[in-house]
Amino acid sequence: DQQVKQNSPSLSVQEGRISILNCDYTNSMFDYFLWYKKYPAEGPTFLISISSIKDKNEDGRFTVFLNKSAKHLSLHIVPSQPGDSAVYFCAATSLSGTYKYIFGTGTRLKVLA
């Protein structure tokens, strides 16, 4: 049972344009969501998070949107840069329950110069 889903395994975007990565979840107990970026041979690097009490969080070029009714979150990267090329994972957890993260399977973003 995949509680966190990233249905697009890959995405290609031109440099300077917007990248939109999507993530869906099924467990209504999740109340904290995060995005991680992963380069080959490295561990995941934290990008941005959002609590379920918010619907948007912004940090520089990265914005995460949360739609609780649709159980959907998205990561927007504007403008996209070649250095953003990596695998992006969304993760979800319940801060009122256990603290493990449930990760999606990742989306490989390629930003074309």
Place this chain on the structure above:
Amino acid sequence: DTGVSQDPRHKITKRGQNVTFRCDPISEHNRLYWYRQTLGQGPEFLTYFQNEAQLEKSRLLSDRFSAERPKGSFSTLEIQRTEQGDSAMYLCASSLVTSPRDDTQYFGPGTRLTVL
């Protein structure tokens, strides 16, 4: 560098051998997590510690796996009688939880295990 460190970065072993991995979390982080990642998948939770107490273990963690965090600082993950299915990247993460609404986990570079 004050990030999470893991040792070794790579381990190749023969089936049936025991292996041990070490994780050094970010200093003063009170939580430490172990995850396993296989090709094409996201990291899967194995276990976590609050200080030195192991509070949860996934059913993925069979009897051959044991983890310790003896002094609430570094942690070790041991796999006994390794099997080919244990081949994966083993990731460690740590966090400092000071309020119920914040548990951002910071990951180490991982230990890649190959069981021949």
